[in-house]
Amino acid sequence: MSLTGDRRAAQPADEPTGGPRSGRRRRSGRPEQPAATIGRVAEAAGVSRATVSRVMNGSPTVAAELAARVRAAAEALNYEPSLVARSLALGRTSTVSLIVPDLSNPMFQDVLRGLSHAAAGQGYRLLVAESNENVAEEAILAVEARRRSDGLVLASPRVPEAELRAISDRLAPLVLLNRDLPGSSVPSLSVDYAAGIAAIVAHLRSLGHRRIVYLAGPAASTSNRERQAALRANCAAEPVCVLTELACGATFDDGHAAAKAILRSGATAVVAFNDMVAFGALSGLHELGIGVPRDLSVAGFDDIPFARYTTPPLTTASIPRNELGRQAWDRLWALLGGGPAGHDVHFQPRLLVRDSTGPVPAGRAEAVGER
Amino acid sequence: MSLTGDRRAAQPADEPTGGPRSGRRRRSGRPEQPAATIGRVAEAAGVSRATVSRVMNGSPTVAAELAARVRAAAEALNYEPSLVARSLALGRTSTVSLIVPDLSNPMFQDVLRGLSHAAAGQGYRLLVAESNENVAEEAILAVEARRRSDGLVLASPRVPEAELRAISDRLAPLVLLNRDLPGSSVPSLSVDYAAGIAAIVAHLRSLGHRRIVYLAGPAASTSNRERQAALRANCAAEPVCVLTELACGATFDDGHAAAKAILRSGATAVVAFNDMVAFGALSGLHELGIGVPRDLSVAGFDDIPFARYTTPPLTTASIPRNELGRQAWDRLWALLGGGPAGHDVHFQPRLLVRDSTGPVPAGRAEAVGER
DNA sequence: ATGAAAGCGCTAACAA
């Protein structure tokens, strides 16, 4: 993709280079029809353009008779006000942008839905762009997307802090998701992964587990770092708790491949980086004849839609993905109104205890103490 | 959502009603800075606006010295050309819109990705709107989205044909997905569900199955109707083939609930409306102690990402979701260039034989013949 | 209640 080079849109091939003066054209084989403008409507109705504008915008100060005439003319000419011209005059596009690293991630899909839906409620539309995890393009993309719209939501941006800070006011009004900019006034909404991990660990401990293995996500992932750090902190805080860490990944296959290593770790419970990994582990363990939760407990993270359908259904921590999008809109809307954006929030994941976690198998409970 | 009533964007609350003349404002607590325009840059660089424009657009006809001065001025003023003004002057927004019935459907998520990615390659951005399966709003949404952009992709629109036909030229350039408009010149890309069903049935028959039960999707769903019709046609064409149809639905739970009815049907193979239903059926059958594919074969449709991870992995028909988006862009791009859009295509699903289908259990093969 | 006119910020023909 050539985002870095020429930033302008390419010109469709055989577009006659006549510029706008040749009139908007009806494609698709239609006879060329010169696209009604406010001027034409005004002319047809025998009024001024101002009056047409007023009618189109529902101003009450227009005489009923005139208004009717205008509406008739508009109808006859198939008139549709140009939103671009309107945006220019109004200084407002009624569009906001969302940048996500990866559209195939359920997290971002839900943010997209929540945001799009909430924005639609106020008549705003959504421009979506994907950075494809490409850090270099992300900033460029953000600036460009912002310029096409009235505000921006940046989801889990990978841009280095210094750079983000540098462009943050060109991006305003801006809302950050799963990222913050300490010291700035940019609203930030994020998920308290540490709290989610804490809840999982507490749950596991209450079942008697003392030896935990963590199936680590990609090293580059911020959320992995957070989860991993929380796990270490939680285990260190406990009197007896052994934590083994396994480099794993973020996919089903990564989790699947880890099955044997899990067994070797001697742990009684596995905490996976995310649900996909947990899912893979479940599958791999199953193939090795290990019963879950009979022999081993497995917990995921994220509560992806399929987590309730695995066998056994997965214990995991759910995060309010849609809500993240919805509240991002609330913040943006406030900013657009020139007001303050409401407090930042740290969403607390909710522990969903399903069937993949259970008590430590008899005879293994004291393993740690005996070492 | 108030799309039907007042179609304009709401005004953010305490926005001073001064219009654009009060200047673009830096939100987020920044000191008000009057936003650089091409005029200011021209002034600062001591050249005309035309020259600034040329420099910004990389015209080679500007003296190096001048160009440098302009760039310096632009830099100093933090100048960023207004894309709205540019769009107005150019008569082109470099944005296209996509309307989908439901953003949570994996099908549309992939179309979105494919389209967004392809369009980005040409410097186009994507505006996304969701109709929420709301037929009444769909048309309005489409017209509005189209007005904000240069072209439109309508995915699986639910609008009645007459209405679609009526607005189709206000929507042009337009590309239809999973829908066609016979007699019009609107490009259409769709999936040949019938062929997918035929492939599944052929596969099942080759395994010896003669009694099939169909887990039907929502009655309102076009794709269900197509799949169901194809199933009937295929079975009717076979010498011995018994088809039972069960009203089911589109979700995991629907499939799950159908397990007993499946058994009662006496069929040896089940064809589910989609993968989720098949997935649910798998789960329900498992709970009843039925082995798949030992006792019963199960086939899905769609090849959703999780289909390979069910137990057993699901035999299904895959459809090129991303490709649909990509090719939609190709068509749109051609239309934008004023050219013809390439031929319509009917994507052929690909049969993916995994482990959920197998030979008819011994002793049941002749069941049909014996009736 | 209506119209005339001056923008909004940019591009492109045309002239110099």
Added chain:
DNA sequence: TTGTTAGCGCTTTCAT
């Protein structure tokens, strides 16, 4: 090579 000028289509003062 550069500047002048006239748009693009709409909104909104300010008069009337």
